[in-house]
Amino acid sequence: MNNRKKTFFDAIWEFFASVKVGITIIVLLAIGSILGTIYPQTNAIPSPNPDFYYNDTYGKLGDLYYRMGLADTFNSWWYLTLVLMLFISLIIVSIDRGVPLYKSLKRQPVARKLIAIQADRLYTKAEGGDAEAKLEALAQQLKKRRYKVRREDGALLAEKGRLARFGAYVIHLGLIITILGVFSRLIPGWYYTDMIWLKEGETKPVGNLGFSVQNNGFTLEFYDQAQTRAKKFETDAVIYENGQATAKKHLAVNDYLTYKHTNIYQNSYDPQPMFKTGTIELLDTRNNNKSLGTFVIDFNNPQREYKVGDYTVTMANYFPDVKVDPDKGVFTNSRDPYNPGIQFDITGPDQMEPARQWMIPLAGPFVKQMLGKDYRFDLQFKDVDLFHMTGLKIERDLGWWPIVFPGLVIALCGLVLAFYFQHRRVWARLEEGVLHIGANTNKHWIGITGELNKVLVPLGIEPVSQKRKEEPQQS
Amino acid sequence: MMQLSSVFFGTAFFSYLAATILYVVGLTGRKMKAQSAALATFWTKWGYIVVIIGVITQALAIATRGIYGGYTPVSNMFEYMSFWAFTIMLAFVIINAFYKVPVLGAFVAPIGLVILAYASVFPRDSKPLIPALQSYWLNIHVTTAALGEGILTISFAAGLMYLLVTTDLTKNSRTAKFLEFTVYLFFALLSFVLTSLGFRAAGYAQIVSGTMGDQLYHLPPFIGPTGAELGTAAHFLGVPLPLFDAPGWMHAADAGMQFNTILITIIASLVLYAILRLIARKPLSMVIQKWVSGLDSDMLDELSYRAIAIGYPVFTLGALVFAMIWAQEAWGSYWSWDPKETWALITWLYYTAYLHFRLQRGWEGKKTAWMAVLGFVVILFLLVGVNLVISGLHSYAKA
Numbered sequence: 001m002n003n004r005k006k007t008f009f010d011a012i013w014e015f016f017a018s019v020k021v022g023i024t025i026i027v028l029l030a031i032g033s034i035l036g037t038i039y040p041q042t043n044a045i046p047s048p049n050p051d052f053y054y055n056d057t058y059g060k061l062g063d064l065y066y067r068m069g070l071a072d073t074f075n076s077w078w079y080l081t082l083v084l085m086l087f088i089s090l091i092i093v094s095i096d097r098g099v100p101l102y103k104s105l106k107r108q109p110v111a112r113k114l115i116a117i118q119a120d121r122l123y124t125k126a127e128g129g130d131a132e133a134k135l136e137a138l139a140q141q142l143k144k145r146r147y148k149v150r151r152e153d154g155a156l157l158a159e160k161g162r163l164a165r166f167g168a169y170v171i172h173l174g175l176i177i178t179i180l181g182v183f184s185r186l187i188p189g190w191y192y193t194d195m196i197w198l199k200e201g202e203t204k205p206v207g208n209l210g211f212s213v214q215n216n217g218f219t220l221e222f223y224d225q226a227q228t229r230a231k232k233f234e235t236d237a238v239i240y241e242n243g244q245a246t247a248k249k250h251l252a253v254n255d256y257l258t259y260k261h262t263n264i265y266q267n268s269y270d271p272q273p274m275f276k277t278g279t280i281e282l283l284d285t286r287n288n289n290k291s292l293g294t295f296v297i298d299f300n301n302p303q304r305e306y307k308v309g310d311y312t313v314t315m316a317n318y319f320p321d322v323k324v325d326p327d328k329g330v331f332t333n334s335r336d337p338y339n340p341g342i343q344f345d346i347t348g349p350d351q352m353e354p355a356r357q358w359m360i361p362l363a364g365p366f367v368k369q370m371l372g373k374d375y376r377f378d379l380q381f382k383d384v385d386l387f388h389m390t391g392l393k394i395e396r397d398l399g400w401w402p403i404v405f406p407g408l409v410i411a412l413c414g415l416v417l418a419f420y421f422q423h424r425r426v427w428a429r430l431e432e433g434v435l436h437i438g439a440n441t442n443k444h445w446i447g448i449t450g451e452l453n454k455v456l457v458p459l460g461i462e463p464v465s466q467k468r469k470e471e472p473q474q475s
Numbered sequence: 476m477m478q479l480s481s482v483f484f485g486t487a488f489f490s491y492l493a494a495t496i497l498y499v500v501g502l503t504g505r506k507m508k509a510q511s512a513a514l515a516t517f518w519t520k521w522g523y524i525v526v527i528i529g530v531i532t533q534a535l536a537i538a539t540r541g542i543y544g545g546y547t548p549v550s551n552m553f554e555y556m557s558f559w560a561f562t563i564m565l566a567f568v569i570i571n572a573f574y575k576v577p578v579l580g581a582f583v584a585p586i587g588l589v590i591l592a593y594a595s596v597f598p599r600d601s602k603p604l605i606p607a608l609q610s611y612w613l614n615i616h617v618t619t620a621a622l623g624e625g626i627l628t629i630s631f632a633a634g635l636m637y638l639l640v641t642t643d644l645t646k647n648s649r650t651a652k653f654l655e656f657t658v659y660l661f662f663a664l665l666s667f668v669l670t671s672l673g674f675r676a677a678g679y680a681q682i683v684s685g686t687m688g689d690q691l692y693h694l695p696p697f698i699g700p701t702g703a704e705l706g707t708a709a710h711f712l713g714v715p716l717p718l719f720d721a722p723g724w725m726h727a728a729d730a731g732m733q734f735n736t737i738l739i740t741i742i743a744s745l746v747l748y749a750i751l752r753l754i755a756r757k758p759l760s761m762v763i764q765k766w767v768s769g770l771d772s773d774m775l776d777e778l779s780y781r782a783i784a785i786g787y788p789v790f791t792l793g794a795l796v797f798a799m800i801w802a803q804e805a806w807g808s809y810w811s812w813d814p815k816e817t818w819a820l821i822t823w824l825y826y827t828a829y830l831h832f833r834l835q836r837g838w839e840g841k842k843t844a845w846m847a848v849l850g851f852v853v854i855l856f857l858l859v860g861v862n863l864v865i866s867g868l869h870s871y872a873k874a
Contacts, residue, residue, distance in 0.1 A: 400809060412788070
C-alpha cells in the first residue's frame with residue numbers, strides 16, 4: 001500500500017470514527033425523519049396520482065413538498081445516504097474503540113501500581129494484624145460474590161461484569177445487523193409485497209411465486225347498527241399450487257397464514273359492496289303494477305335471456321359499474337358490479353315489439369330522468385345479495401426472522417448491558433505489611449460501595465467511602 | 476365496573492391534586508419560619524404517601540376498566556393519556572424510593588395531574604376494539620412504551636429543577652426567559668384543560684355552519700369555520716360570534732374549530748398567567764425557584780441522566796422493538812414509515828443523541844438539562860401532536 005492511499009483510508013476512518021460525525025448523522029436522520037412526517041408519504045395516500053393529490057389536498061405547500069421529493073423522504077437518495085453513513089459509522093466506531101478496550105482489559109496487570117490504587121475513588125487500607133490472611137479472606141469473599149479473582153504474590157485483581165463495558169458496542173452490533181436485515185430486501189427474491197383483492201370464490205396467482213390464493217368466503221361484522229365500527233373481517237383463504245389445494249386458513253387481522261416463507265394477511269376490505277345476485281320482480285305498469293313473475297340475476301355472470309311467466313326478458317346491454325354522463329353518454333367504470341346498469345328488451349303476449357328499458361338499482365333521480373321514465377314495465381328488486389371484496393396483503397420478507405429480529409434482540413441485550421449492568425473491579429496490594437484496597441466501577445458507585453463494605457467490615461477493615469461526588473461518566 | 480372505575484379514577488385524580496398541594500405547601504412553607512423545616516418534611520412525606528395512594532387507585536381504575544372492556548384500556552386518547560399519567564407517577568414513586576428527592580414530587584405531581592386532566596378532555600366511553608387492535612400485543616407494546624415515556628418524563632422534571640437551581644433569574648438571560656416560558660406553557664396546558672372541562676361541564680354546545688358543513692363547538696365560537704356568517708352563530712358575554720372565520724387555505728373542515736380552541740387557550744392562559752403574576756409580583760419562575768433553592772444541583776443532574784438511562788432501554792423495547800414485532804404480525808411489515816412510528820424513531824434518535832453528548836462528549840449540567848426538558852416536548856408531540864396533527868395508520872387513536 002502506498003502512502004497516498006493510506007492517508008486517504010486513514011482520513012475516511014478518522015472521519016467515521018469521530019463522535020462528532022456520529023452525532024451529526026443521528027441529528028440529521030432525526031431532522032430528515034421529521035420532514036418525512038409533515039405530509040403523508042406517497043405510499044400512504046389514497047390516490048394513485050401523487051402529481052395531483054398533493055396540490056389538490058394540501059395546496060401550494062403540498063405541491064412544493066411533493067416536488068422537493070419529500071413525499072418519498074425515506075427512499076430519497078439523501079436519506080438512504082445518511083442511513084449508509086450511520087451504518088459505516090457504527091462499524092468503524094465499534095472497531096476503533098471496542099478493540100483497544102478489549103485489548104487493554106485483557107492485558108491489565110494484576111499488580112497495579114500502588115499510587116494508582118491510592119488514587120482510586122474508593123480506597124481503604126488495613127494496617128497491622130495478619131495482612132496476608134486478610135488478603136486471602138478478601139479473595140474468598142469476593143469469589144463468593146461472583147468476582148473473577150486473579151492473584152499474584154501480594155496482589156489481587158477481582159473483576160466482574162466486564163461485558164458491561166462492551167454494552168454500547170453490542171448495541172452497535174445489533175443495529176448493524178438490523179440495518180443489514182433491512183437492506184436484505186434488495187437481494188433478488190428476498191422481498192415481495194403485494195395487495196390482492198378477491199371477490200367471493202375468486203382465485204388469483206400470487207406474483208410469480210408459483211401459487212394462488214382463493215377467497216372461499218368473506219365475513220364482515222360491525223359492533224353497531226350504523227356500521228361505523230368494524231368488529232371483525234375475516235376470509236376463508238385456500239392456497240392452490242399446481243391445481244392442488246395445499247393450505248387453508250381462516251384469516252383475520254392479527255392472524256395470518258405463512259406458506260412457503262410468504263405471509264398472507266387479512267389487511268382490509270372494500271367498503272363499497274358489490275352486487276352478487278338479485279331477485280327481480282317484473283311489474284306491469286299499465287295494469288296497476290300487477291306482478292308478472294320474478295327472475296334471478298347473477299351479476300358476475302348474467303344470462304342473456306330470462307323467462308318470466310309468459311314474458312321474455314332479454315339483456316341488451318350490461319354495464320357492471322355504470323356511469324351516466326350528460327356528455328359522454330353511458331359507460332362502465334370497471335368490470336366489477338358495484339353499480340350495475342342493465343338495458344333490457346322485454347317481450348310478451350301483449351308486447352310483440354320489444355320494449356327497451358333501463359334498470360339501474362342505485363340510480364339517482366337525475367339519471368332516472370335522463371334515461372326516460374315512462375316505461376311499459378317496472379323492474380323491482382325483491383331481494384339482493386351484496387358482498388365485499390377482501391383485501392389480502394402478501395408479504396415475503398426473508399430478512400425479518402433470521403436477520404432483523406436477532407439484530408433487535410442483540411441491540412436490546414446491549415442496552416441492558418450498557419445501562420443496567422456495571423463493570424466492577426477491586427485491586428488489593430500488600431506493601432510493607434499494609435493491605436491497600438482500591439475499587440472502581442463504570443457507574444452506580446453506591447452499589448459497589450455497599451457491596452465492598454459488606455466484605456470489608458467483617459474482615460475488620462475500615463469501610464470505603466467515595467472521595468468525590470458521584471459522576472455517571474462511563475469510561 | 477365502569478362506575479367503579481370512574482370512582483377509582485376520580486380518587487386518583489384528587490390524590491394527585493392533594494399531593495400537588497401538599498408538596499407545594501411543604502416547599503413554600505420551608506423557608507418561611509425557623510421551625511418549619513420539620514413541618515416541610517411532614518408535608519412532603521404525606522405528599523409522597525398520597526401519591527402512592529393515587530397510583531394504587533389509578534391502577535385499580537385501569538384494572539376495573541380493563542375488566543369491563545375486556546382489554547387493557549390503552550386504545551384511545553383518554554385511556555392512553557391517563558395511562559401515561561399513571562406511568563409518570565409510578566416512575567416517580569419508584570425513583571423517589573431510591574433517590575429520596577421529595578422536591579421532585581412538587582414538579583412531577585402537577586405534571587401527572589395536568590396530563591390526567593388533559594386525558595379527561597377526550598371522550599371517556601369505553602369502545603370495543605377494532606380488528607387491528609385485537610391482539611395481546613396491544614397490552615405489551617403500548618404499556619411498555621408508556622412506561623418508557625413515563626420514566627423519561629421524570630428526567631424532564633429533574634432537568635427543569637436543575638435549571639431552576641443553577642440559573643440566576645435576577646439577570647435577564649436567555650435561560651431565564653426560556654424558564655419563564657416553560658412555566659407559562661404549563662399554565663397554558665392547564666388553561667386548555669380548565670376551559671375545555673369548564674364549558675363541557677356547563678353543557679356548552681353550539682353548531683356553526685360553514686361552507687364545508689356544520690361544526691359542533693364546545694367552546695364559544697370566536698372563530699367560525701370557513702364561510703360562516705359573522706356574528707350570527709352565538710352570543711358570548713354580549714358579543715355576537717363568530718368574530719371572524721378560518722381562512723380558506725386552512726382546508727380542513729374543523730380548522731376553524733381547532734384555531735378557535737387555540738385562540739381561547741392563549742387568551743385564557745394569558746389571563747391566568749397575568750393574575751398569578753400580579754399576585755406573585757415577580758416572574759413565576761422565581762417563585763418556583765424558591766422551592767428548589769438549596770438543592771444539590773449535581774444530584775439533580777445525575778437524577779435527570781439516570782432517568783434517561785433507565786427509561787431509554789424501556790422506550791426502545793416498547794415503542795420500537797415490540798412495535799415492530801406487532802407491525803409484522805398485524806400489518807405484514809415491521810416498518811411502514813407511519814407518522815407515529817417515525818416519531819417514535821425521532822424520539823429515540825433524540826435520546827440517542829443525548830446519551831452520546833453526555834457519555835462521549837462529556838456534556839453535563841445546563842446543556843443536558845435543556846436537552847432533557849426539550850425531550851419532553853418531543854414526547855408530547857409523539858403522543859399528542861402526531862395524533863391530532865398528522866394522520867396515519869395509528870389514526871384510530873385520534874378520539
